[in-house]
Every structure is written in structure tokens, then in C-alpha cells.
Amino acid sequence: xxxxxxxxxxxxxxxxxxxxxxxxxxxxxxxxxxxxxxxxxxxxxxxxxxxxxxxxxxxxxxxxxxxxxxxxxxxxxxxxxxxxxxxxxxxxxxxxxxxxxxxxxxxxxxxxxxxxxxxxxxxxxxxxxxxxxxxxxxxxxxxxxxxxxxxxxxxxxxxxxxxxxxxxxxxxxxxxxxxxxxxxxxxxxxxxxxxxxxxxxxxxxxxxxxxxxxxxxxxxxxxxxxxxxxxxxxxxxxxxxxxxxxxxxxxxxxxxxxxxxxxxxxxxxxxxxxxxx
Amino acid sequence: xxxxxxxxxxxxxxxxxxxxxxxxxxxxxxxxxxxxxxxxxxxxxxxxxxxxxxxxxxxxxxxxxxxxxxxxxxxxxxxxxxxxxxxxxxxxxxxxxxxxxxxxxxxxxxxxxxxxxxxxxxxxxxxxxxxxxxxxxxxxxxxxxxxxxxxxxxxxxxxxxxxxxxxxxxxxxxxxxxxxxxxxxxxxxxxxxxxxxxxxxxxxxxxxxxxxxxxxxxxxxxxxxxxxxxxxxxxxxxxxxxxxxxxxxxxxxxxxxxxxxxxxxxxxxxxxxxxxxxxxx
Numbered sequence: 001x002x003x004x005x006x007x008x009x010x011x012x013x014x015x016x017x018x019x020x021x022x023x024x025x026x027x028x029x030x031x032x033x034x035x036x037x038x039x040x041x042x043x044x045x046x047x048x049x050x051x052x053x054x055x056x057x058x059x060x061x062x063x064x065x066x067x068x069x070x071x072x073x074x075x076x077x078x079x080x081x082x083x084x085x086x087x088x089x090x091x092x093x094x095x096x097x098x099x100x101x102x103x104x105x106x107x108x109x110x111x112x113x114x115x116x117x118x119x120x121x122x123x124x125x126x127x128x129x130x131x132x133x134x135x136x137x138x139x140x141x142x143x144x145x146x147x148x149x150x151x152x153x154x155x156x157x158x159x160x161x162x163x164x165x166x167x168x169x170x171x172x173x174x175x176x177x178x179x180x181x182x183x184x185x186x187x188x189x190x191x192x193x194x195x196x197x198x199x200x201x202x203x204x205x206x207x208x209x210x211x212x213x214x215x216x217x218x219x220x221x222x223x224x225x226x227x228x229x230x231x232x233x234x235x236x237x238x239x240x241x242x243x244x245x246x247x248x249x250x251x252x253x254x255x256x257x258x259x260x261x262x263x264x265x266x267x268x269x270x271x272x273x274x275x276x277x
Numbered sequence: 278x279x280x281x282x283x284x285x286x287x288x289x290x291x292x293x294x295x296x297x298x299x300x301x302x303x304x305x306x307x308x309x310x311x312x313x314x315x316x317x318x319x320x321x322x323x324x325x326x327x328x329x330x331x332x333x334x335x336x337x338x339x340x341x342x343x344x345x346x347x348x349x350x351x352x353x354x355x356x357x358x359x360x361x362x363x364x365x366x367x368x369x370x371x372x373x374x375x376x377x378x379x380x381x382x383x384x385x386x387x388x389x390x391x392x393x394x395x396x397x398x399x400x401x402x403x404x405x406x407x408x409x410x411x412x413x414x415x416x417x418x419x420x421x422x423x424x425x426x427x428x429x430x431x432x433x434x435x436x437x438x439x440x441x442x443x444x445x446x447x448x449x450x451x452x453x454x455x456x457x458x459x460x461x462x463x464x465x466x467x468x469x470x471x472x473x474x475x476x477x478x479x480x481x482x483x484x485x486x487x488x489x490x491x492x493x494x495x496x497x498x499x500x501x502x503x504x505x506x507x508x509x510x511x512x513x514x515x516x517x518x519x520x521x522x523x524x525x526x527x528x529x530x531x532x533x534x535x536x537x538x539x540x541x542x543x544x545x546x547x548x549x550x551x552x553x554x555x556x557x558x
Contacts, residue, residue: 174395174450221386222385
């Protein structure tokens with residue numbers, strides 16, 4: 001039995017993958033509570049897809065090195081977030097339409113850029129679905145540093161984000177700097193998406209943001225507890241997913257997301273059963 | 278520089294002490310234009326310290342818009358709003374109590390959490406609630422009779438309890454001008470009575486209260502003065518002065534039936550409902 005758990009950990013790449021998946025899971029789960037509470041799931045999904053051109057440029061310039069991918073993704077995410085804000089505030093176009101325009105446009109640009117290289121489909125699928133098993137030590141450092149900053153920011157601005165999410169009008173009457181705080185939250189979501197790129201890829205990213213947080217939301221009436229439970233579910237999904245991936249030889253990102261989805265299903269059924277009694 | 282207690286700790290450069298001898302609220306030539314037409318059309322009025330004023334008018338009359346302009350949530354297109362002698366953005370002593378259907382009651386917070394939100398303007402950034410903040414929150418909850426439910430989730434509350442939580446939040450905010458937007462709509466008689474008991478206590482402390490409501494009978498019986506609004510100011514005064522057939526006809530037009538009774542009192546039927554009012558914020 002013990003052998004079952006220990007065996008995969010003999011490999012350095014599995015240890016790195018585990019560290020990466022757990023860190024990313026916790027960061028996304030904590031930021032994700034606000035994504036769920038503020039109804040920003042579509043924004044999160046769009047942001048994940050819109051980093052693709054940044055990744056592509058980083059890839060074309062860096063020729064496979066990891067850091068250019070990271071910075072390219074971050075710049076693309078920021079451009080997209082600012083673009084969505086500018087269109088929805090500056091015109092009569094609604095925010096969901098603005099998100100759709102930017103999301104599809106950026107994603108198409110990313111595909112176009114990647115299609116210029118020869119082994120196009122292999123590279124594209126790598127970015128779309130991630131590959132946590134190939135995480136390097138320097139990747140882990142980037143995740144640790146940026147993930148740490150994100151968690152710190154969520155902690156430092158806890159009461160401000162709480163008021164802004166629950167009652168934006170109160171935030172204005174109390175003279176909180178609502179606009180900068182909104183942008184800060186978007187920035188935190190964008191950075192979370194970028195650091196998660198390696199784990200699940202852009203296509204499944206939104207699950208990391210919303211699924212553990214949604215499971216936690218069903219179970220608690222307190223925000224700090226929701227953040228904690230969300231992180232716990234993310235860690236569980238990461239662990240279960242990686243072992244599934246190792247033993248069943250299925251794609252790691254998909255396995256992690258499926259685990260998170262099954263946890264949500266169990267929580268949901270448990271809640272429904274409790275209500276029936 | 279000594280900090281004024283009505284100043285937000287988020288914007289230290291704004292210094293807005295309450296001027297003595299100024300009215301609680303002064304509105305002068307106030308206009309708010311929306312899509313080319315006037316949502317508020319050249320309003321002029323003064324509300325005195327500690328007064329309790331009802332704001333009535335049909336749907337779309339601009340009641341919510343007026344409250345949001347006073348609270349500083351939206352900026353007026355023209356004119357002046359002066360709260361205790363200063364523009365709204367200088368104060369955190371204004372509490373806006375939202376319509377109950379505009380609050381997400383499934384948000385994962387407790388009753389005490391919601392009331393504590395009223396404190397954060399005073400706390401300022403990079404601070405956690407201190408002992409004194411918790412004392413103020415508990416005191417506010419006691420005043421509205423909700424202390425026993427401090428740790429309940431807000432999803433477990435009845436309509437009357439929901440309303441009292443938001444009043445407790447205004448108290449914790451140390452608000453001196455409370456704007457309640459349609460907060461009575463859909464409440465039974467008993468919770469309404471409870472509310473007016475709380476408002477009576479506030480009056481003793483010179484807290485000024487404005488309530489937007491639909492029920493003209495409540496407006497006539499329970500308030501010092503009544504404002505009839507229909508984009509323009511149709512009337513402002515005591516109930517006897519302003520709730521006249523002419524004013525009501527002007528404000529409500531065909532949406533109202535006036536029925537004379539034996540004593541000559543008018544029974545007024547307001548045919549409106551909850552929806553309608555624009556949301557600009």
C-alpha cells in the first residue's frame with residue numbers, strides 16, 4: 001500500500017510536478033473564491049485563453065526557454081485585462097461582449113503565431129493542455145515567488161476586497177479606492193492564470209479558478225473558511241490527479257481537473273442528500 | 278493635522294469637518310441627465326439636522342438616483358449637493374442602505390461581518406479590526422436587537438432581520454445621514470414597527486434619515502416631512518401640506534386612483550410595483 005504512494009515520488013520530475021500542482025492549486029483556489037463570488041468565471045476563462053499569443057511570442061523568441069514564455073504570457077494577460085476594461089467602460093458594449101471579442105481575438109492571434117512553426121500541433125497542444133510533468137526547478141521558483149505575492153495581496157487587502165465584492169456602493173460611500181482595487185484583483189487573477197499555465201494549460205485553466213472554490217462555497221457561510229476549504233480541495237485534486245496520471249497514464253492536467261470536478265460532484269450530491277433528509 | 282472623525286482613512290487629503298449652522302443636506306439646482314433626458318430636473322431643497330423625511334413618487338421618478346447622487350456614488354450633471362456643508366465625496370458619515378433585493382444574501386458572511394464592513398472606512402488600509410471596532414459592532418447589533426444572531430449567516434435571516442443588519446451597519450459606520458432605498462417594500466407590519474422604534478432612537482441622536490418608499494400612508498403618518506418626486510420636485514412639506522390631490526395627480530398621473538371617503542380623506546392606491554427604477558451605478 002505504502003509502495004503505491006511512494007513509488008512515483010522516486011522520480012525527481014514527479015516531485016517537481018507535485019510541488020508545482022499543489023502551489024498552483026492553492027493560489028488559484030484562494031483567488032478563485034473571488035472569481036466565484038463576483039461571477040467572473042467567464043473573465044477568468046477568457047484571460048486564460050488570451051495569454052496564448054504572449055506565450056507564442058515568448059516561444060518564438062526564446063526558442064524553448066521557459067522565462068520568455070512566462071513574461072510573454074503576463075504581458076498578454078495584462079493587455080487583455082486592460083482592453084476588456086477599456087472597451088466595456090468606454091463604449092456602450094457590455095462587458096461579456098467585450099470579454100468575448102478580446103478572448104477570441106487574442107486566442108486566434110496565438111494560434112496564428114504558433115502555426116508558423118513546423119511542429120505546430122505538438123507545440124499548440126502543449127500550451128493548450130499543459131504538462132506539469134515537465135516543470136523545471138526554475139519554473140517552480142517563479143510559481144513560488146508570484147504565488148506568494150498573490151496570497152500576500154489577498155491577505156493584505158482582505159477587508160477591502162470583501163466590501164468591494166459584497167457591496168460596491170458601500171465601498172464608494174466609504175471612499176475606498178474602488179477602481180484601483182478592482183484592477184488589482186484583475187491583476188491577481190491574471191498572474192494566477194500565468195503561473196498555472198504549465199500545470200493545466202490554457203484550455204482547462206478556468207477549472208483551477210472556480211471548481212475548488214465552488215465546492216467550498218457550497219459548504220460554508222464564512223469567507224475565510226471558504227478560502228481554506230477551496231485550498232484543501234485544490235490540494236486534494238492535485239494529489240489525486242497526479243497519481244491517476246502516473247498509474248493510468250493519462251494527461252496530468254486533465255486528471256487534476258477531473259479530480260476537482262469529481263470532488264465538486266460529491267460535495268453537491270452530499271448537500272442535496274442532506275437537504276432531502 | 279488633527280483628523281476629523283467623519284473622514285475616511287483612505288483619502289487623508291480630504292478634510293471635511295461638519296460646519297456648524299449648516300443644514301444636514303442642501304440641494305441646489307441639482308440635475309442628473311441620463312441618455313439625454315433629465316432623471317433629476319433642477320431640484321432645490323433643504324433637509325434639517327435630525328429630520329426624518331419620506332421620499333415618494335412613481336417608479337422611475339428618480340428616487341434611487343437622488344439617493345445615489347447624495348451618497349456620492351454618481352456625480353450630478355449640474356448643481357450642488359452639500360452634506361453638512363461639504364460635497365458628498367468628503368464624507369463617510371453618509372450611509373446608503375440598499376434595496377433588499379439588490380443584496381446577494383448567499384454571500385458567505387455573518388451578520389457581524391456585514392456590520393464590521395461599516396467600520397473599514399475608519400480603520401483605513403493595512404489594519405485589522407481592533408477591540409474598539411468589535412465593541413462598536415456589538416453595540417450597534419444590540420441597538421437593533423440582533424446581537425444574539427451576530428454569528429449567523431446572512432442567508433438565515435428574515436426580511437425584518439436583514440433590514441436591521443443594514444441599519445446596524447449604518448450605526449457602526451457612525452452615519453449621520455442615512456438613506457434607505459425602498460427598504461420597507463415587502464415587509465410585514467411588525468418589522469415595520471420595529472424599524473420605526475429604531476428610527477425614533479436615531480432621531481434623539483440627531484441622525485438625519487431619508488427613506489424612499491411606496492406606501493403613502495406610512496409616509497404621511499411616520500415622517501416629519503414628505504418629498505414628492507417625479508424627476509422634478511413636485512412637493513416638499515408636512516403630509517397635510519403636500520399629499521394633496523393636485524400634487525399626487527401631478528406626480529403619479531394615471532397610475533393612481535383617488536377615492537373620496539365620507540370624512541373627506543383620500544384613499545390612495547399606488548399601482549406600482551418593485552421593478553422599474555433605473556440603476557445607474
